[in-house]
Amino acid sequence: MTELVIIGGGPAGMSAAIAAYEAGIRDVLIIERDEALGGILQQCIHNGFGLHKFGEELTGPEYAWRYEKRVRELGIAFKLGTMVLDISKDKVITATNPEDGMFRIEARAIILAMGCRERSKGALNIAGTRPAGIYSAGTAQKYVNMKGYLPGKEIVILGSGDIGLIMARRMTLEGAKVKMVCELMPFSSGLARNIEQCLNDFDIPLKLSHTVVEIHGKERVEGVTIARVDENRKPIEETREFVPCDTLLLSVGLIPENELSKKIGVKLSPITGGAEVDEKRQTSVPGVFACGNVLHVHDLVDFVSEEAEIAGRAAAEYIMEEVAEMQEYVEIETDGRIRYTVPQKTLRGDDVTVFFRVGNVARNVKINVYSGERLVLTKRKSRVAPGEMESVVLSSEILESAKKLRFCLEEE
């Protein structure tokens, strides 16, 4: 029996492990399928990480190293190159690696920190051939930053997610010509600063309300046909335009990687794709916690680390049986304009920070929180966008008197 097993050694897994250790749990094991700790941060060599957490601008590998160093100092155990195949409902983990072969570990508590993967669906809906030269932005990032290969010379990027924007700059710096970034929506899902420093700095056009409708080329991509889309996101025939290129990058969103969570029987949210959790990031299965991008996709790693600390401390409390008596949860609902919240429910007692995302860009709005008919909290925002995660703090007083809270996005 291992007290705490953490699945995934990226920023969430490492931060959760450290928090659990510091809360008194010594028997902690991190299982990581890659050959190193750090997760996706290892290939995110650009800067901008850690401003919130450390007050300085770090690159991805530097941010990861802060946590890896601490994991090593504390002597927290980790297994690299190890793939978890299954987790049963009674928390028995089946994993495999070249040294141990196939093995089982029984855990008292589990923290799910498997991260997310890139959406590939965008590619399937594009007409034309399937030549070489089509990559997800993250794959291209791995080739350029970890392997030292430039996957193409003339690039079109579909989707304006942050990874796509970052890769537009990266490949330009390495001598490729990035012709344009096409975004289906009338707004970018990436951070404003990335549009500025990754596209505008290099005069790369961002074509909003545009998509790739056809891929050309037999052996290798020879070009794509792009088109403007109408308000229903349907391509407008007359606006079709051929763009010669040898590479198409897809940056069309991220999906939490929850195959293992399903095997345990954790209840998932259809909106986030991750587990439904309470304020301690505990899932519907007692003793199973989730944090980081496996729970919901974050914009900033700093918030991943913070969320993982919550899960790590909560797992420690669970193991030490310091769990509060059975209480009724305050459920949190949303109006649809706010797509989701994390957590989706919370116990009373402490102040709780609730994170959420909106479905559409809006200006001069109020985030209103209602308890029944009563307005209990208002937060004004000059601008909200789906690409930028927001948060409000629910005070213990608000929670004390509430049964159910409703989050609404309303005009000024």
Place this chain on the structure above:
Amino acid sequence: MERKLTCIVCPLGCELCAVLDGKSVVSVSGNTCRRGEKYAIEECTDPRRTVTTTVRCSDGGVVAVKTDCAVAKKDMAECMKIINNFVAHLPIAIGDIIIKDVFGSNVVATQNKE
């Protein structure tokens, strides 16, 4: 003259407006912190960026590096050329200086590699 800018100092991405008199900045609005004001002034007078990239290693692989302070935007392409013509010897630890004084900045490792 007015110049609209998007602040890149932090993920908030404030929309800034700098009022210019010739080449000097008279006032900055739209910023929510002091670093935003500093950014707007610098962006209008001497725009700079930190360069993050990789350098080739003696084993044929690459290791991540950055300039330890921002270099002038106009020098970024030349800075990349210098870094791409360099071969670093292993082992490399985070913080090691890989190339000294590239446009006034040191190129330092941001990754460990044995």
